[in-house]
Amino acid sequence: MLIKQATFVGSFPRASKCPPSELPEYSFIGRSNVGKSSLINMILGRKDIAKVSNTPGKTQLINFFLINKTWNLVDLPGYGYAQLSKKHRASLEKMIKTYLLTRENLTCTFLLIDSRIPLQAVDLDFANWLGQNQIPFVIVYTKVDKLKGEAKHENIINIKHSLLETWEELPEQFVTSSRKKQGRDHILDFVEDINSKY
Numbered sequence: 001m002l003i004k005q006a007t008f009v010g011s012f013p014r015a016s017k018c019p020p021s022e023l024p025e026y027s028f029i030g031r032s033n034v035g036k037s038s039l040i041n042m043i044l045g046r047k048d049i050a051k052v053s054n055t056p057g058k059t060q061l062i063n064f065f066l067i068n069k070t071w072n073l074v075d076l077p078g079y080g081y082a083q084l085s086k087k088h089r090a091s092l093e094k095m096i097k098t099y100l101l102t103r104e105n106l107t108c109t110f111l112l113i114d115s116r117i118p119l120q121a122v123d124l125d126f127a128n129w130l131g132q133n134q135i136p137f138v139i140v141y142t143k144v145d146k147l148k149g150e151a152k153h154e155n156i157i158n159i160k161h162s163l164l165e166t167w168e169e170l171p172e173q174f175v176t177s178s179r180k181k182q183g184r185d186h187i188l189d190f191v192e193d194i195n196s197k198y
């Protein structure tokens with residue numbers, strides 16, 4: 001799929017404030033700093049349409065983008081950011097989960113997992129929560145450019161093994177690097193395929 005047009009629609013503080021839409025919608029979720037905004041920029045081929053930061057917890061609102069006037073892309077705040085107060089973290093989590101549970105045109109969620117480190121408990125909890133609530137999702141391994149040699153495959157295999165301790169089978173998975181523009185076509189083909197059936 002060619003990205004002919006990518007427009008920032010706006011940032012919204014909660015699910016009920018998000019603009020109604022009948023277009024197929026894809027959201028991006030993952031631990032704070034996992035690389036959501038960078039991945040979105042890479043996929044859309046736009047340098048900084050989504051805000052990237054070295055400071056975790058940058059994205060705190062539900063950010064909407066309209067792509068080719070035919071589908072919506074949503075950048076969600078990260079979960080599990082330890083530096084936030086308990087109350088603030090709980091309110092972000094509620095905002096994310098309410099959006100995921102109530103958004104009727106949500107077609108698929110991309111759950112981002114850092115390919116460089118072992119699977120974190122918060123990631124497994126989040127994947128399990130998505131499963132329990134029957135929210136369709138796929139997995140995206142991020143920052144693979146940081147893995148060298150053997151570690152490249154090993155770490156991803158270990159993450160899969162950890163997931164398979166609770167999951168019988170895994171959803172579709174994408175191996176990506178925003179820095180190297182890896183995984184872009186694979187993700188866009190996947191979106192195009194779902195859009196054609198919507």
Ligand SMILES: Nc1nc2c(ncn2[C@@H]2O[C@H](COP(=O)(O)OP(=O)(O)OP(=O)(O)O)[C@@H](O)[C@H]2O)c(=O)[nH]1
Nearest residue numbers: 032033034035036037038053057058059078178179
């Ligand atoms: N090496 C490498 N670094 C990356 C990649 N993607 C993101 N980063 C870096 O990781 C950091 C966080 O990236 P963001 O895209 O802001 O992450 P995020 O998940 O949107 O973070 P929050 O919005 O704070 O939850 C930044 O310093 C990025 O430059 C990648 O593919 N490779």
Ligand SMILES: [Mg+2]
Nearest residue numbers: 036037058059
């Ligand atoms: Mg972000």
